[in-house]
Amino acid sequence: MSFEITKELIQKIESDVENGHDNAVTEVLRDLHPADIAEVLDDLSTTTLSYVYRLLDKEIAADVLVELEEDLREHLMKSLTSKEIAEEVIDRVNSDDAADMIAELPTEKKEEVIAHLEDQDQASDIIDLLNYDDDTAGALMAKELMKVNVNWTVANCIREMRKQAADVDNIYTIYVVDNHDVLLGRLSLRKLLFHASSTRALVSDIYEIDQQLITVQPDVEEEDVAKMMEKYDLVSIPVVNDAGVLLGRITIDDVVDVIVEEAEKDYQLASGIAEDVESKDQIWTLTRARLPWLLIGLAGGLAGAKVIGIFDIEENPMMALFIPLIAAMGGNVGVQSAAIVVQGLANKSLRNEKLSAKLLKEFGVGALNGIICSIILLGASYLLGFGTALCFTVSIALFAVIIFAALFGTFIPLALDKYDIDPALATGPFITTANDIVGLIIYFTVAQFVAANFDPSFLALLP
Amino acid sequence: MSFEITKELIQKIESDVENGHDNAVTEVLRDLHPADIAEVLDDLSTTTLSYVYRLLDKEIAADVLVELEEDLREHLMKSLTSKEIAEEVIDRVNSDDAADMIAELPTEKKEEVIAHLEDQDQASDIIDLLNYDDDTAGALMAKELMKVNVNWTVANCIREMRKQAADVDNIYTIYVVDNHDVLLGRLSLRKLLFHASSTRALVSDIYEIDQQLITVQPDVEEEDVAKMMEKYDLVSIPVVNDAGVLLGRITIDDVVDVIVEEAEKDYQLASGIAEDVESKDQIWTLTRARLPWLLIGLAGGLAGAKVIGIFDIEENPMMALFIPLIAAMGGNVGVQSAAIVVQGLANKSLRNEKLSAKLLKEFGVGALNGIICSIILLGASYLLGFGTALCFTVSIALFAVIIFAALFGTFIPLALDKYDIDPALATGPFITTANDIVGLIIYFTVAQFVAANFDPSFLALLP
Numbered sequence: 018m019s020f021e022i023t024k025e026l027i028q029k030i031e032s033d034v035e036n037g038h039d040n041a042v043t044e045v046l047r048d049l050h051p052a053d054i055a056e057v058l059d060d061l062s063t064t065t066l067s068y069v070y071r072l073l074d075k076e077i078a079a080d081v082l083v084e085l086e087e088d089l090r091e092h093l094m095k096s097l098t099s100k101e102i103a104e105e106v107i108d109r110v111n112s113d114d115a116a117d118m119i120a121e122l123p124t125e126k127k128e129e130v131i132a133h134l135e136d137q138d139q140a141s142d143i144i145d146l147l148n149y150d151d152d153t154a155g156a157l158m159a160k161e162l163m164k165v166n167v168n169w170t171v172a173n174c175i176r177e178m179r180k181q182a183a184d185v186d187n188i189y190t191i192y193v194v195d196n197h198d199v200l201l202g203r204l205s206l207r208k209l210l211f212h213a214s215s216t217r218a219l220v221s222d223i224y225e226i227d228q229q230l231i232t233v234q235p236d237v238e239e240e241d242v243a244k245m246m247e248k249y250d251l252v253s254i255p256v257v258n259d260a261g262v263l264l265g266r267i268t269i270d271d272v273v274d275v276i277v278e279e280a281e282k283d284y285q286l287a288s289g290i291a292e293d294v295e296s297k298d299q300i301w302t303l304t305r306a307r308l309p310w311l312l313i314g315l316a317g318g319l320a321g322a323k324v325i326g327i328f329d330i331e332e333n334p335m336m337a338l339f340i341p342l343i344a345a346m347g348g349n350v351g352v353q354s355a356a357i358v359v360q361g362l363a364n365k366s367l368r369n370e371k372l373s374a375k376l377l378k379e380f381g382v383g384a385l386n387g388i389i390c391s392i393i394l395l396g397a398s399y400l401l402g403f404g405t406a407l408c409f410t411v412s413i414a415l416f417a418v419i420i421f422a423a424l425f426g427t428f429i430p431l432a433l434d435k436y437d438i439d440p441a442l443a444t445g446p447f448i449t450t451a452n453d454i455v456g457l458i459i460y461f462t463v464a465q466f467v468a469a470n471f472d473p474s475f476l477a478l479l480p
Numbered sequence: 481m482s483f484e485i486t487k488e489l490i491q492k493i494e495s496d497v498e499n500g501h502d503n504a505v506t507e508v509l510r511d512l513h514p515a516d517i518a519e520v521l522d523d524l525s526t527t528t529l530s531y532v533y534r535l536l537d538k539e540i541a542a543d544v545l546v547e548l549e550e551d552l553r554e555h556l557m558k559s560l561t562s563k564e565i566a567e568e569v570i571d572r573v574n575s576d577d578a579a580d581m582i583a584e585l586p587t588e589k590k591e592e593v594i595a596h597l598e599d600q601d602q603a604s605d606i607i608d609l610l611n612y613d614d615d616t617a618g619a620l621m622a623k624e625l626m627k628v629n630v631n632w633t634v635a636n637c638i639r640e641m642r643k644q645a646a647d648v649d650n651i652y653t654i655y656v657v658d659n660h661d662v663l664l665g666r667l668s669l670r671k672l673l674f675h676a677s678s679t680r681a682l683v684s685d686i687y688e689i690d691q692q693l694i695t696v697q698p699d700v701e702e703e704d705v706a707k708m709m710e711k712y713d714l715v716s717i718p719v720v721n722d723a724g725v726l727l728g729r730i731t732i733d734d735v736v737d738v739i740v741e742e743a744e745k746d747y748q749l750a751s752g753i754a755e756d757v758e759s760k761d762q763i764w765t766l767t768r769a770r771l772p773w774l775l776i777g778l779a780g781g782l783a784g785a786k787v788i789g790i791f792d793i794e795e796n797p798m799m800a801l802f803i804p805l806i807a808a809m810g811g812n813v814g815v816q817s818a819a820i821v822v823q824g825l826a827n828k829s830l831r832n833e834k835l836s837a838k839l840l841k842e843f844g845v846g847a848l849n850g851i852i853c854s855i856i857l858l859g860a861s862y863l864l865g866f867g868t869a870l871c872f873t874v875s876i877a878l879f880a881v882i883i884f885a886a887l888f889g890t891f892i893p894l895a896l897d898k899y900d901i902d903p904a905l906a907t908g909p910f911i912t913t914a915n916d917i918v919g920l921i922i923y924f925t926v927a928q929f930v931a932a933n934f935d936p937s938f939l940a941l942l943p
Contacts, residue, residue, distance in 0.1 A: 050692055052711050175673050182670035187715060189652070206669070207645035210638050229513055247740065248515050250733035252650060252715050269732050270713035273739065277710065280743030281823060287750055288819030288907065289812050296824035300844040304852075307816045307845070311853055311882075314812045318805020319860055330800045337793045337800030341916050342781020344804045348811070349752050349777045349909050353770045356751030360744060361759035381763040382770070389767075390774055397782055419774075444751065446812050453804050 020053045027060045034065045043072055051080035059086060067096055079109035082118070091121055099126055103133030111186065112139070113159035113271065116146035146265075154242050155235030157272070158256045158265035163191045167201055171209065171218040189253040192263055193224040200255055200263040202226040232257045235264060242267060243275045283363070286441040287356065310446040317450030321457055328461035336464055338403070339411045340457065342394075346415060347422040347456035348449035350386065354379055354426030355444045362434050372431060376424055383423030387416040406467060414463040418456045425452065483516045490523045497528045506535055514543035522549060530559055542572035545581070554584055562589055566596030574649065575602070576622035576734065579609035609728075617705045618698030620735070621719045621728035626654045630664055634672065634681040652716040655726055656687040663718055663726040665689040695720045698727060705730060706738045746826070750819065750907040773909040780913030784920055791924035799927055801866070802874045803920065805857075809878060810885045810919035811912035813849065817842055817889030818907045825893065825903050835894060839887055846886030850879040869930060877926040881919045888915065 026045070033041045046054055046069075054073070058066050058081065070093055073081060082090055094102060102122075107115045107130060119127055134140040142160040149155025161184045165174045182188065191204040204224045212218040232255050233242055246254055252269045282293065289310035294303055321344075330336060358375075395412040399405065426448055430440035489508070496504040509517055509532075517536070521529050521544065533556055536544060545553055557565060565585075570578045570593060582590055597603040605623040612618025624647045628637045645651065654667040667687045675681040695718050696705055709717055715732045745756065752773035757766055784807075793799060821838075858875040862868065889911055893903035 048692060050694070050712060052713070179670065179673055182673065187652075188669055189650075189715070206651055207642065210642055210645065229511060231513070247736050249513060250515070252652070252732060269715060269736070273710050273732070273736060276736065276739055277743070280740070280747070284743070284747050284750060284823065285819060287747060288815050290816055290819060294820065295827075296820045296838070296841075300841060300848060303820070303841075303845045304848040307813075307849060308852060310816070311809065311812055311849055312856070314808045315805070315853055315857055315860070318802065318808050319857075319864060321804035321808075322801040322861070322866070323864070325801045325804075331797045334794045334797035334800065337797065337803060338785040338788045339781065340800060340803045341784035341788070341807045341920060342778070344807055345777045345781050345784075345811075345909075345912065345916055346774065348808075348912070349774055350770075352751050352908075353753055353773070356748060356753060357757065357759050357766070360747065364758075375759070378759075378763060378766075382766045385763060385767040386770060386774055389771065390778055393775070394778060394782075397778070398785070401782060401786070403785070445815075446808075449811070450808065453808055457804060 055084035099129035154237040287444040289446040347452035350422035351426035351448040351452040379427040383420040387419035391416040414460040518547035562592035617700040749904040752908040810915035813885035814889035814911040814915040821893040842890040846883040850882035854879040877923040
């Protein structure tokens, strides 16, 4: 059932456009969902893209524009006049999408488009939505919803709902408000159908007053809206102001996008990518997004060189053999610990545990992993023919490094979170770089200790 | 509006239970949403948990059980008889949740519970759902939905819908089927309301035949279902068999859970965690989930030691200084490249690019990052007082390592994907370990080249 774009389809459209076969193009796109057309446009060359967009049915074109990637949408919007944008795009999409698209325009064009809107209610709805901060419930919500007055009769209610339904794509919930638009509860479709034929029933007799109707205020952050909708399994959530007045509603499809973006952002941070990039972006954009973390790694590497220099590597050159092992293990353990904390913070499962309890547990995990890895390392390195003293040194250092990295990886994201910095920043290159340096210090300190106390000539034991 | 659990609340419940103040506990929980009660239970001690669960209203208790973490649910289910599970839990929840809960039971109890179900339709629905593979559309779908026959009158339709609505929590969509239950299209609520008062209208006159009604078959993987619903902004999707017969529907709330789990899994893989764990898990579970990646790191570290040994570190001990830098940079670049590919594969934006084009682009990004980092390193290491020849050696090696890591990080996830292995496996410790080893080989090879061709005594230049 799912539509798959093929290279052949893209080539066919490109060549049809080149040869002026407009009908062939229209034919191919006619039965596709706007989201699929957006994907097709995404794969076309920039010139073909603009041409094909003009061939689309006006009603479909607006929906396609909503689904398109932001950069392509901006490209297409540039080729439209303010009047075209107002009448052919904004007028045909929901208020939340309309506000998002207008927000992307340059200031001057923004005002022109709003001035061109014929429906004054629509214009004021959009201006209202533009006032909310990005990434808040207010910016996510749409003004379109089904709303009935508590004092109406069911017959009146059905009449009004027919009018409202023209603007609302998906109904989900029928909200009940008082004369001041204060949200009182919901009207279930079942009750409405049950009383549809009775003309005397009142909304006030049949609506549901929820003790715990879940609402959000417009200044709530979009991530928190997503968590609420996820937790309570909601498809839509009403947005109300301080006085309880119904301002709009947020639907799950917009929230799914927030969830996906959030997950991608955390993943990118953990992988050492600073901006929201994708593989299709320009080489320079991709380079820029990755450079900050590489520079951190570079600085860490130079600091590591200084540390090794201090510890007189010239006299104990065999110490160098296990530098990569110590650095890699510290980094791996640190990233693991940080990732578990970051996820615990994200889904709030960490909320009621004390810092000391968390660190103690992580100490336990670190100690267990440390013992297992150290014993394996001791056996393996001995079997591989490295000197006994070196094997012991590396194994003891590894144990200490793993415990340090586990505690450090747990502590840093918790500390960042306390100061309202995204804890995901702590994962990836940051943790690995810090662990590299501390790991080297631990490694060489253990070596000095072993050399001083047990076997001053242990390096001679090497094969 | 959102409910927040406090330590005080948990302590109050624990002490109320201890002192036998059942009413106080019931009072506190009475107005809470089942999802909130589940969170409270999650924070209670095991004995208190079972006691509090028994205090809950039966209707609420079933919903709470659905929301609970799997391990706690299993713990509570163990204390219930098969008859209690059938009558007090399964009978009160939707078929998809019912099937999921029964699937978690031991085989014997499974059959007992099903035998205790009084409603034969319900029992056969559940048996049907149990047959689908985990992680497929069939396992996600529920049998409860609103379904009308195309030949009915609108009046008949509303009468039937009232009955059906008793079982369906959220209606979302009214499906239209023929006499053989083959899905034909949807009936919009707007049209239904418009014709509600007319008794003569037929469903066949007013329903919508979608050219492109989006459906899934029961064997489609749940990840693909999630991607479809995300792409097409759907709140529910009908599941049909080969013959087009309507089997059930999948609702967005279940799909949101799939999306979140999928994102968490990728994040954990990138962070070197093998099983789905969270910070609350037992120390041994956490250790076991992390150990496989640490063992990979360990093996890599030993291989690295062998590589350094081959290259005669004793004669050039100063080479050791920059081992951490080379290893860290290779690892970072590799992880970055792999992460971008993994995300591109996940959201299909990579689908129509050729392998050669992708590698060429990554070569560009690698070359640009490599040049920038190498020049900075050259300057910085020189200013920090390291010998000229060493500075040049490290900078040249870094450039080569970055380009290799970028290409390797791009190629591995693409190759895994080709053989239907989760490309996210390629990120994290796997890539960093491989890059460590190759990075070292490149570093020492460059050093040998520099020593042989330009400055055989370059190590003497060190401060």
